Amino acid sequence: MSLIDGFGRTVRYVRLSVTDRCDFRCVYCMAEEMTFLPRARLLTLEEMATLSRAFVELGVEKIRLTGGEPLVRRGIEELVAELGALPGLRDFGMTTNGAGLAKHARALYEGGLRRLNVSLDSLVPERFRALTRTGDLASVIDGIRAARAAGFERIKLNAVILKGRNDDEILDLVDFARKERVDISFIEEMPLGQNIGHDRAETFCSSDEVRAMIEARHALLPTTETTLGPSRYFRMPDSGSRIGFISPHSHNFCAACNRVRVTAEGRLLLCLGNEHSVDLRAVMRRHPGDLERLKAAIVAAMQKKPERHHFTTDGDVQVVRFMNMTGG
Numbered sequence: 001m002s003l004i005d006g007f008g009r010t011v012r013y014v015r016l017s018v019t020d021r022c023d024f025r026c027v028y029c030m031a032e033e034m035t036f037l038p039r040a041r042l043l044t045l046e047e048m049a050t051l052s053r054a055f056v057e058l059g060v061e062k063i064r065l066t067g068g069e070p071l072v073r074r075g076i077e078e079l080v081a082e083l084g085a086l087p088g089l090r091d092f093g094m095t096t097n098g099a100g101l102a103k104h105a106r107a108l109y110e111g112g113l114r115r116l117n118v119s120l121d122s123l124v125p126e127r128f129r130a131l132t133r134t135g136d137l138a139s140v141i142d143g144i145r146a147a148r149a150a151g152f153e154r155i156k157l158n159a160v161i162l163k164g165r166n167d168d169e170i171l172d173l174v175d176f177a178r179k180e181r182v183d184i185s186f187i188e189e190m191p192l193g194q195n196i197g198h199d200r201a202e203t204f205c206s207s208d209e210v211r212a213m214i215e216a217r218h219a220l221l222p223t224t225e226t227t228l229g230p231s232r233y234f235r236m237p238d239s240g241s242r243i244g245f246i247s248p249h250s251h252n253f254c255a256a257c258n259r260v261r262v263t264a265e266g267r268l269l270l271c272l273g274n275e276h277s278v279d280l281r282a283v284m285r286r287h288p289g290d291l292e293r294l295k296a297a298i299v300a301a302m303q304k305k306p307e308r309h310h311f312t313t314d315g316d317v318q319v320v321r322f323m324n325m326t327g328g
């Protein structure tokens, strides 16, 4: 069985948010003062495992754990081990800020997680601290190296580029990715969340600008490689690292959308840039143990999936929900 939406797109990829909490407060993701969900509203780990099983039985091949910061969720290692054993799940990854990897990488790998995406926007400690508001660069770099030592072969860095804040570090970030033998994706900032503290119209930096800066030093060879995610990948002739561009504004990828999200409180969010959603926690709690009913609710929800986002770069907030609530 497969999940097909009203536009004929097949959904094979679920981004599961395990918490809205985070130890960082990145300037593009959150406001400085945040209120998080009370723990009682979160899905239990057991419910997350049930949901994942339902999705896999419906043809989902890829699950990426995200948040908030997935490594601050208590019990994350147990959840990873449970999902890592799901027959039919071919691609199992996590997107993390990396600060907890030195502690958790080995258990995550042993639990069956195979791909890690680590957010890294600056290699200058004070600037890293300013962009994350609380983060310590050294712990993230230690985390990336610990993940490599634990056995992770597929590591991708994610850098959100903001004009005037970190656009002068693009080549340094590429050099770092080459040296560490990891991939790197450059992301255009998306307009989620209010009062984040800067004007997004001023900081917008398009992927074409980023690409031009990289091409001044490295040839970028287009590839057709895909991870089922939104990154368009390029290779460099003299490195195994791939360079990706995630360009929701300048190169819209919604026509090929293959994913949905589940928020930490169990809302099936059908599009990152819209509010269409279905409360799967309510279905699970009303009908405990009824996997068929849960699957039917998921199949029906596909008809609510919108065609695309309508983000603009003029600085207006289009979605009040913050990225940490979205499972970004």
Ligand SMILES: Nc1nc2c(ncn2[C@@H]2O[C@H](COP(=O)(O)OP(=O)(O)OP(=O)(O)O)[C@@H](O)[C@H]2O)c(=O)[nH]1
Pocket: 064, 066, 093, 095, 117, 156, 158, 185, 187, 190, 227, 228, 229, 230, 231, 246, 248, 257, 259, 272, 273, 309, 327, 328
């Ligand atoms: N607009 C939009 N942005 C997305 C979507 N999926 C991922 N992103 C954004 O892409 C950025 C990187 O996401 P990752 O967590 O690394 O996920 P990915 O690029 O799918 O990961 P891979 O599995 O490595 O392909 C984040 O800013 C996400 O919010 C999507 O469906 N729509």
Ligand SMILES: C[S@@+](CC[C@H](N)C(=O)[O-])C[C@H]1O[C@@H](n2cnc3c(N)ncnc32)[C@H](O)[C@@H]1O
Pocket: 022, 028, 029, 066, 067, 068, 069, 070, 095, 096, 097, 117, 118, 119, 158, 159, 160, 187, 188, 189, 190, 191, 192, 323, 324, 327, 328
């Ligand atoms: C919300 S975070 C959750 C996972 C983890 N805490 C991390 O930072 O990797 C997932 C990804 O979304 C990106 N992100 C957050 N806010 C964004 C925004 N407004 N526009 C584009 N990407 C954003 C982050 O850089 C990160 O790569």
Ligand code: SF4
Pocket: 022, 023, 024, 025, 026, 029, 030, 067, 068, 069, 096, 097, 119, 323, 324
């Ligand atoms: S981007 Fe990730 S690390 Fe940064 S505040 Fe958001 S959830 Fe936390």
Ligand code: SF4
Pocket: 253, 254, 255, 257, 258, 259, 270, 271, 272, 273, 274, 306, 307, 308, 309
């Ligand atoms: S914005 Fe919505 S439709 Fe577009 S790729 Fe993301 S989830 Fe899919």
